[in-house]
Amino acid sequence: MHGTIFTLLKRYVQTQYDHSTWVRLTESVGLSAADFDHKSVYPDEQMYALVGKASEMAGIPASELQEKFGEYLVPDLMYMYQKLLQPEWTTLDMLEHTENTMHRKVRQEHAENTPPVLEVTRLSEDELEIKYVSERRMGALAVGIVRGVAAYYDEADRIAIDPETSEDGQRVYIRVRRLTAAE
Ligand code: HEM
Structure with missing residues (x-):
């Protein structure tokens, strides 16, 4: 890695x-x-x-450590790849574009880089589903990174993050939803 x-x-x-x-x-x-x-x-x-x-x-369980570490990683990752971030993005847009912008760039930088494949389905303006695919089975890190992205955009208290499968599989589904004002 x-x-x-x-x-x-x-x-x-x-x-x-x-x-x-x-x-x-x-x-x-x-x-x-x-x-x-x-x-x-x-x-x-x-x-x-x-x-x-x-x-x-x-x-603490390894999954908890990965989640905390994932959250911690985000400001540095954002800083390092800031040129790829669009100013109008907020949490859901950034997640939607990670695969075709940031992770794509990471893959181009070094043949040995293999960030996970993130298949993101935008379900509505306020909701998306991430399918994380990686032999490394670090879905808990992905959950932590999503939390960190929400904090980065100052939306931590308005973004619900729900892993829909066990976090330690090769495929992990994560539902991310922006809460409406009434919720
Ligand atoms: C600014 C945005 C991001 C950047 C620059 C970035 C960059 C990277 C880099 C450099 C790696 C190491 C890859 C390797 O060594 O092969 C990585 C791995 C990883 N990324 Fe990202 N990433 C970003 C956003 C995300 C997001 C939003 C998620 C989750 C939804 C995510 C999930 C992961 C996970 C879980 C790994 C660990 C390796 C694995 O599970 O296979 N990343 N990322």
Whole structure:
């Protein structure tokens, strides 16, 4: 997986916990390099091991850690790819366009980059369904990212996010709905 995701996981652990937690974490999964290069791709297994061990150390399920980490990732991802964001977008538009703009660009940058396929069906102006497809089975991260996107657009209290399937499958369906004023 993309070095950026590793770098942000490192920063997440350092800020939510502390630097020594990060050091213990990398040691416990047998990682010698504690720095990750943005232009490199690292084995997915290292990400799984880090997330698994971090959740153990934090005493929370891996899915919860992925969700929190996903939420944390968003401002940096948005900043890095800001040129691709349209100023008129809000949460649902951004989600609708991730596959054909941001994730497409990520795929073009490096042949080894394989972000998940996000098939998004816009059901109405206020509702869409995301079909997440990835062998990495990181649907919980996707749910966290959606939450982070809603927070980014200052819509966190108006966006309902409902995973319709188990979050740890290769295919995860997530319903995202903007609440109307009456709700
Ligand atoms: C500014 C918007 C976004 C950018 C720039 C971005 C970028 C990336 C990058 C660089 C990766 C690593 C890919 C790899 O190493 O192969 C990735 C993975 C991922 N992205 Fe995105 N992403 C964005 C939005 C989203 C959204 C909205 C979702 C969810 C609905 C999402 C879900 C994921 C997940 C779950 C992964 C982990 C890998 C996997 O499950 O296969 N991303 N993304």
